[in-house]
Amino acid sequence: MKNRFKTFISNDIGIDLGTANTLVHVAGAGVVVSEPSVVAVNQKTGQVVAVGAAAKDMLGRTPGHIVAVRPLVDGVISDFEVTEEMLAYLTRKSEEGRKKWLGPRVVVGVPSGITNVERRAVRDAARSAGAREVYIVEEPMAAAIGIGLPIHEPAGNMVVDIGGGTTDVAVISLGGIVHSRNIRIAGDKLNSDIMSYLRNEFKILIGEKTAEDIKINIGNLTPGDAPLEMPVRGRDLITGLPREVVVTDADVREAIGLSIDTLIDSIKEVIEITPPEVVSDIMYRGIYLVGGGALLRGFRELLEEALKIPIHIADDPLTAVVRGTGIILTDIESFEDALIKNEDDLPYTN
Ligand code: ADP
Ligand code: MG
Helix, strand or coil: CHHHHHHHHEEEEEEEECCCEEEEEECCCEEEEEEECCEEEECCCCCEEEECHHHHHHCCCCCCCEEEECCEECCEECCHHHHHHHHHHHHHHHHCCCCCCEEEEEEEEECCCCCHHHHHHHHHHHHHCCCCEEEEEEHHHHHHHHCCCCCCCCCCEEEEEECCCCEEEEEEECCEEEEEEEECCCHHHHHHHHHHHHHHHCCEECCHHHHHHHHHHHCECCCCCCCCEEEEEEEECCCCCEEEEEEEHHHHHHHHHHHHHHHHHHHHHHHHCCCHHHHHHHHHHCEEEECHHHHCECHHHHHHHHHCCCEEECCCHHHHHHHHHHHHHHCHHHHHHHEECHHHCCCCCC
16 A cells, blocks of 8 residues: 555656666556667757657768767766756656656666766756656666566676676675676677778778667677678778678678677676685576677677686566666665665765
C-alpha cells in the first residue's frame, strides 16, 4: 500500500547518460526513452532545436548556425548547458501523461571517470529539470545491479561496459567499487579506425554512420568459416566521385586490431592490480560484458582466449545500466554504498 501511494504522488526516473545513447527507465513503465545522446543547438539564439534521434538526423546536414552537440565526449561532460537541456527534455518526456504531485526522484548513471565538478553539474542539472531528489551512480555499478550480479556479497564481480566514447572496467565487491578504470577506446574509436583504414587502403572517404554499419554488419574478431563482406560506397579520394568497394571481415579486423589489443591490455591491467582473492572470485564467476560494444561479434571468444577467464555477454547489454538505475530506485537504502554520496561532490569554486 505504502509503495502504491508513493508512485501515486511521485515518479521515479532512472537515467543512463551514455556517450552514445541515453536511456530512461520509469517505475512501472520500463524503458520509456532510448535516444542518441545528441542535442541540436541554434548558435544564433542559443536555443535547443532538437534532442535525441531528431538531433542525430541533423548531424552533418544542418545549416551552419545549427550545430549538433554531444553532451558527453570521451566520457566527460563537454557542455554543461546542453547536458542540462538533455536532462530537462528527458524528464519532461518521461513524465508525459504521468505528471505527479511531486517532482521525480532521479537516479543518474554517469561514466566512472567523471570528475567531482561534473557530478555536481549533473546533480544541479537534474534538480533544475525538476527532480526532487537526485542520486548519482557510476555506470558499471548500475550495470552490475541491472544484470542481477550479487554486488552485496563479499565476492568479486567484474563488469566491462563497452560504450560509444568509453569503456568502463570495474571490480565490485560488498556493494562498492573496488577498482575501476575508464578507457577511451570504445565503439566510436572503432568507427574512426574503420574510416582511416578505408581512406588508407581503399582510398575512399566514408562517414561515421557508414563506418558504424560496417562494424555492426561484418565486424568479427574471431574469423568464422564463411567470410563476411559488404559493398560500401564512399567518395574517391582522388577523383572526388562516388565509388563502391567490397569490404570484408578481415579488413575490419585489421582496421580495429590495434584498438582491440589496447583495450584488452587495459582490462588485463585492472586484473593485475586486483587483490588475489578477488581475482580468484572473478576467475570462477567470469567477467560480464555490457554496453553496445559487447555485441561485437567474436569479442567474447577473443577476450576469453586472452584473459583465460570465462566471459559472459549480459542479456540486452544496451539496457543494463538503465535497468540498474530502475532497480536502485526500488530500494535506495539498500544500495546506499553503491551510490556516489552527495558530500563527495565538491562545491564550485566560483
Ligand atoms: P554509451 O553507454 O556510451 O552511450 P552504448 O552502450 O549505448 O554506449 O553503446 C554504443 C556503442 O555500441 C556504439 O559505438 C555502437 O556502434 C556500438 N554497437 C551497438 N551495437 C553493436 C553491435 N551489434 N556490434 C558492435 N558494436 C555495436
Ligand atoms: Mg553506457
